[in-house]
Amino acid sequence: MPSAISVKALRKSFGEFEAVRGVSFEVATGEVFGFLGPNGAGKTTTINMLCTLARPTSGSASVAGNDVLAARDEVRRHIGLVFQDPTLDGYLTAEQNLRMHAELYGVEKAAVGPRMKQVMEMVGLWERREGQVLTFSGGMRRRLEIARGLMHSPRVLFLDEPTIGLDPQTRSSIWGYIRQLQEQEEITIFMTTHYMDEAEFCDRIAIMDHGEIVALDSPDALKEQVGADRIRIETSDDAAAIEAIGERFGLEATISEGAVSFAVPEGEEFVPRLFAELGVPIRSVSVSRPTLDDVFMAHTGSTIRDAESASNRTDGKVAAQMMSGMRR
Amino acid sequence: MSVRTADPALGPEGAAPEVVRVHVPERSWRGELRAIKVVWRRELLRFRADRVRIVTSLVQPLLFLFVLGGGLEQLSSASTHGLDLKTFIYPGVLCMSVMFTAMFSAASIVWDREYGFMREMMVAPIRRSSIVVGKCCGGATVACLQGLIMIALAPAVGVPYSVTLILGIFALQLLLAFSITAFGVMVAARITQIQSFMGVMQLVIMPMFFISGALFPATGLPQWLAVLNRLDPLTYAVEPMRTLVFAHLDLSAATEAALNPGITWFGWTVPVALEIFAVFALGMTMLAVAIWEFSSGE
Numbered sequence: 001m002p003s004a005i006s007v008k009a010l011r012k013s014f015g016e017f018e019a020v021r022g023v024s025f026e027v028a029t030g031e032v033f034g035f036l037g038p039n040g041a042g043k044t045t046t047i048n049m050l051c052t053l054a055r056p057t058s059g060s061a062s063v064a065g066n067d068v069l070a071a072r073d074e075v076r077r078h079i080g081l082v083f084q085d086p087t088l089d090g091y092l093t094a095e096q097n098l099r100m101h102a103e104l105y106g107v108e109k110a111a112v113g114p115r116m117k118q119v120m121e122m123v124g125l126w127e128r129r130e131g132q133v134l135t136f137s138g139g140m141r142r143r144l145e146i147a148r149g150l151m152h153s154p155r156v157l158f159l160d161e162p163t164i165g166l167d168p169q170t171r172s173s174i175w176g177y178i179r180q181l182q183e184q185e186e187i188t189i190f191m192t193t194h195y196m197d198e199a200e201f202c203d204r205i206a207i208m209d210h211g212e213i214v215a216l217d218s219p220d221a222l223k224e225q226v227g228a229d230r231i232r233i234e235t236s237d238d239a240a241a242i243e244a245i246g247e248r249f250g251l252e253a254t255i256s257e258g259a260v261s262f263a264v265p266e267g268e269e270f271v272p273r274l275f276a277e278l279g280v281p282i283r284s285v286s287v288s289r290p291t292l293d294d295v296f297m298a299h300t301g302s303t304i305r306d307a308e309s310a311s312n313r314t315d316g317k318v319a320a321q322m323m324s325g326m327r328r
Numbered sequence: 329m330s331v332r333t334a335d336p337a338l339g340p341e342g343a344a345p346e347v348v349r350v351h352v353p354e355r356s357w358r359g360e361l362r363a364i365k366v367v368w369r370r371e372l373l374r375f376r377a378d379r380v381r382i383v384t385s386l387v388q389p390l391l392f393l394f395v396l397g398g399g400l401e402q403l404s405s406a407s408t409h410g411l412d413l414k415t416f417i418y419p420g421v422l423c424m425s426v427m428f429t430a431m432f433s434a435a436s437i438v439w440d441r442e443y444g445f446m447r448e449m450m451v452a453p454i455r456r457s458s459i460v461v462g463k464c465c466g467g468a469t470v471a472c473l474q475g476l477i478m479i480a481l482a483p484a485v486g487v488p489y490s491v492t493l494i495l496g497i498f499a500l501q502l503l504l505a506f507s508i509t510a511f512g513v514m515v516a517a518r519i520t521q522i523q524s525f526m527g528v529m530q531l532v533i534m535p536m537f538f539i540s541g542a543l544f545p546a547t548g549l550p551q552w553l554a555v556l557n558r559l560d561p562l563t564y565a566v567e568p569m570r571t572l573v574f575a576h577l578d579l580s581a582a583t584e585a586a587l588n589p590g591i592t593w594f595g596w597t598v599p600v601a602l603e604i605f606a607v608f609a610l611g612m613t614m615l616a617v618a619i620w621e622f623s624s625g626e
Contacts, residue, residue: 103366
């Protein structure tokens, strides 16, 4: 089966700043593919290029078999989009928003009604179809956006941070819809997220950091590659502990989220040695199986949250540049 | 165009519901017309939902007509040859009422961008020109709905109803509203903040309105004002409107000559048809610029 998305050496610069530094990947038809990385890693910029909303500086990409530059309209006909920021018309009702979408996409009139019922039932909003969108909660609006993105039966659905800012319950229900969608429709889902736990639901994920893909595989395979367990210790002298871990055990430790953390195979058996030989008082210790956070850490040297707080400082400027590029 | 689906949307008991798959056709003129229509209809839906706007945008023309017109009447009766000042400024106020509504309609494009809806339209497989044309038609229609209320007030300022008068005013208002919306959309393509947009529009629209001769006859003006008046595009919408309204009044030749002298270029009286054409041509030019601006972006 041909790839739903095929990307080769894609780049995007905003002036001096290189938001995406040459990424390449393939997404198979029917796959749920996740883009994982901290805010500012270039995920949204990549999505914008795939959706024909931003022109690549160089490289090529095709979506649903069409080149994003040469066949822009063809791409647009076959994709559904759910943006990070809301794009509903709050003054209109849920139904009016969906009907408007169907008209813009030229969906044949006879099919609009049944299709609308189907997508709205899927996200549990059929009963609220006559409600004005302004009166909807954040979760309902996001669900409505997903329903709208599906109105024209897209072959690829792009979801940019579909669960950002939602409560855990709504987040899990949105994941329910995405799973259901994958079963019911012949659709490929491309999504971005910076929630590690959500990336687990994807068939494959690409980890992105500073505009580059640093790892790409299924969540399980990625975790297996890390192999080692992660040990986190709180000590009275972190700097000394890091040095001691390096000297005594030959392991590289870093400070993240206020604790010293390092990876070691068979971590549980390692703990007694750690207490016996470290020489720095330990206040607490925890051992965990590798998570996607560890995968991220193994590839980038920092946790996703640390990466975010570091990138927040430059975010404002980058966002402003991206806005000016997006303006029209 | 086909629907690949088994009819009732639900399959047999227990089975997964049949998926209604729809098909997005290739880009066509029909598709573009549908897009224009839906963008247009959205303006009407929003206008209907926003009753406050319907009322507030009537306040300004009514103030001009009845408060300014009624108040200054006492000072001006000598120079209006007995014609009520309200009647005299009525054509100008007819223009004004659609101008402000059209301007607010154009502002919605800035709102749409700020609140994200613009993106929904921008990523659809349609031409950008369809969005712009739909917006302009929507703005013109909404403004003309407002204009109908002003037309209805004709007898209150001493202008009797007649079919030709109502149709004529409506057509002129439609033309003016379309041009002003096109102007607004053209400006909106460059400005991303609603406050700046409103500022720019006020800066342009208010002087245009005052200079156009909506409130005074375009004759015997100081030289500088006469020049500005001839350069003001709105002049060429106000003058046909006044000519139309005055044609339905029983006025003496002297009154007509004093209050509706016509627009002259170096002594040559510009025909009304040319004036109307100028407004039309300008509106179309601004529409073209607006389309170009929206299409050239990413």
